[in-house]
Amino acid sequence: MARRLGEMLLAEGLITEAQLKQALTAQKKHGGKLGSHLVAMNYLTEDQLLTGISRQLGIARIDLGSVSIDQSTLNLISSDMAYKYKVIPIGREGKKGLTVAMSDPTDMIAIDDIRFRTGFDIHTLVASETAIDQALMQYYPTSDALGKLPVTTGGNVEVIVQDPLSDTSAGGHAPDDPPAATLLNSVILDAILKGASAIHIEPFERKIRIRFRIDGVLHEEASPPIRMRTEIQSRLENLFKFDRAARRQPKISQISATINDHPVRMMAQIYPTLYGDKILIKIWNQNDLSLDISQLGLQRKAFSDLSKAISGHYGLIVFAGPHKTEKMRTYYSILNTANTEHQNVVSIEDPIEYYMEGVNQVEVNIKGALSLPTALQFLQDEDLDVIGISDLSDTAILGIATHLATRCRVYGLVGSHGTEDALTQLMNREIDIRLLAETLKCVVTQASVRKICEHCKTPTEIEEDRFVRFGIDPQKLAGRTYYVGKGCDRCYHTGYRWRQPVFEVMPVSPRIADMMIQGAPSHEIRMEAIKEGMRPIKEDALLKFARGITTLDEIAKAFS
Numbered sequence: 001m002a003r004r005l006g007e008m009l010l011a012e013g014l015i016t017e018a019q020l021k022q023a024l025t026a027q028k029k030h031g032g033k034l035g036s037h038l039v040a041m042n043y044l045t046e047d048q049l050l051t052g053i054s055r056q057l058g059i060a061r062i063d064l065g066s067v068s069i070d071q072s073t074l075n076l077i078s079s080d081m082a083y084k085y086k087v088i089p090i091g092r093e094g095k096k097g098l099t100v101a102m103s104d105p106t107d108m109i110a111i112d113d114i115r116f117r118t119g120f121d122i123h124t125l126v127a128s129e130t131a132i133d134q135a136l137m138q139y140y141p142t143s144d145a146l147g148k149l150p151v152t153t154g155g156n157v158e159v160i161v162q163d164p165l166s167d168t169s170a171g172g173h174a175p176d177d178p179p180a181a182t183l184l185n186s187v188i189l190d191a192i193l194k195g196a197s198a199i200h201i202e203p204f205e206r207k208i209r210i211r212f213r214i215d216g217v218l219h220e221e222a223s224p225p226i227r228m229r230t231e232i233q234s235r236l237e238n239l240f241k242f243d244r245a246a247r248r249q250p251k252i253s254q255i256s257a258t259i260n261d262h263p264v265r266m267m268a269q270i271y272p273t274l275y276g277d278k279i280l281i282k283i284w285n286q287n288d289l290s291l292d293i294s295q296l297g298l299q300r301k302a303f304s305d306l307s308k309a310i311s312g313h314y315g316l317i318v319f320a321g322p323h324k325t326e327k328m329r330t331y332y333s334i335l336n337t338a339n340t341e342h343q344n345v346v347s348i349e350d351p352i353e354y355y356m357e358g359v360n361q362v363e364v365n366i367k368g369a370l371s372l373p374t375a376l377q378f379l380q381d382e383d384l385d386v387i388g389i390s391d392l393s394d395t396a397i398l399g400i401a402t403h404l405a406t407r408c409r410v411y412g413l414v415g416s417h418g419t420e421d422a423l424t425q426l427m428n429r430e431i432d433i434r435l436l437a438e439t440l441k442c443v444v445t446q447a448s449v450r451k452i453c454e455h456c457k458t459p460t461e462i463e464e465d466r467f468v469r470f471g472i473d474p475q476k477l478a479g480r481t482y483y484v485g486k487g488c489d490r491c492y493h494t495g496y497r498w499r500q501p502v503f504e505v506m507p508v509s510p511r512i513a514d515m516m517i518q519g520a521p522s523h524e525i526r527m528e529a530i531k532e533g534m535r536p537i538k539e540d541a542l543l544k545f546a547r548g549i550t551t552l553d554e555i556a557k558a559f560s
């Protein structure tokens with residue numbers, strides 16, 4: 001019997017016992033593969049992980065990008081099984097053997113089940129989980145995995161198709177022509193596998209442009225034939241249950257879907273442009289959500305300051321930063337620390353981006369059903385332990401939040417460009433500033449930098465001048481290896497893949513509360529916080545650079 005992956009990596013000296021423990025806890029909580037958690041936590045790179053597995057088990061690595069697999073081999077493993085166990089069949093071996101690529105060849109349950117269901121002896125090769133995901137997309141693009149999408153989201157698709165209001169603008173085609181359905185499904189699945197946060201479908205005179213927003217940047221994908229324009233839109237209207245009577249009008253709708261067994265929230269927005277409706281689909285993949293605050297990448301002091309702020313019975317904690325979805329992820333993980341049977345946790349959101357079991361999530365503003373002020377009025381008398389408010393930008397709402405913060409914990413979001421900006425926004429309002437200063441416990445500001453692509457990461461030289469320009473003492477970093485992404489197919493030749501949050505956590509000390517009451521300018525308040533030991537956000541980003549996660553270029557871009 002093979003040893004477990006964690007033990008092996010420990011034996012290789014690639015991770016520490018504490019890191020293994022953290023990753024196992026995360027795995028227990030969120031599922032997924034242990035290896036991916038370790039990589040996500042930056043304890044080792046995907047490459048080190050693969051080398052470790054390969055060396056310990058004596059199993060060869062395979063570069064899935066460089067092999068071609070014939071259809072008769074692919075037919076040996078069903079799409080369901082391939083997606084379930086993240087396994088790719090490579091080829092037959094003798095009469096009774098089948099060689100497969102897996103990211104975790106110690107997963108005996110998977111191997112046993114594949115052996116049982118295929119009747120072959122299974123020989124394993126190891127490949128990264130990212131490479132397996134890509135290969136799944138390439139080799140099993142349609143069939144059952146995609147079939148799940150319309151079934152779970154649009155139970156009433158047929159009903160809508162029969163709607164007499166769905167007029168004849170489809171030009172004689174049935175509005176739910178299967179090619180359009182298949183196309184839209186595969187676009188959505190592709191976007192999810194690539195980790196896109198949004199899909200843009202834009203009609204022009206001669207083409208339909210499809211672009212994915214990945215790691216904050218738009219990338220163009222293959223264009224569908226222009227003649228499918230109307231069908232694609234019809235299919236989308238069905239999927240998102242749009243009111244089809246309201247033609248040529250902006251519309252917005254949300255759905256939850258299950259894609260490859262993962263819950264995903266999507267919001268579609270359409271509005272008329274010159275050559276037809278522009279479609280925007282935002283994606284919130286529940287899989288991207290880590291509810292473990294130890295996984296946010298906070299440095300030790302920031303982590304302990306934040307932990308202290310959220311351990312009290314009352315107080316206001318503000319999450320600031322430019323990107324709502326990134327802040328929301330932090331917000332959810334903080335909210336989750338209170339998510340126990342002993343506490344009443346309510347979260348008011350616009351819109352709900354991820355589902356959290358155990359939290360009373362209230363959605364406001366969608367289709368005008370319930371407004372944020374009305375929801376808050378209702379909740380004022382509720383027996384609360386924690387209330388989250390996804391937007392504090394309204395003065396009246398901030399006022400209510402500070403009152404609530406005298407008797408329970410209040411977590412709120414503010415769109416801002418930094419701690420200073422957030423403080424200015426909070427203090428320059430017609431509210432009781434003394435109450436704000438007394439209840440505000442902590443301001444958590446976050447931004448993000450792109451991570452170097454693990455697939456094309458290579459050591460690089462950096463001139464001393466550059467360190468100096470960043471205010472870094474080159475001596476301090478002597479002997480370290482720096483990296484850069486050369487660019488590859490996996491990262492759209494950008495050299496970057498995925499994002500890393502960086503933080504500035506400002507606890508409100510008595511001195512800072514006094515400064516707020518006296519109306520001190522926010523830059524002076526922030527300077528005081530730095531004097532008291534707060535690490536500026538740019539320094540946090542530089543630490544990520546020193547650890548080989550990102551580059552100086554990326555930091556320069558994020559904090560210019």
Ligand SMILES: [Zn+2]
Pocket residue numbers: 453454455456457485486487488489490491492493494495496
């Ligand atoms: Zn790359």
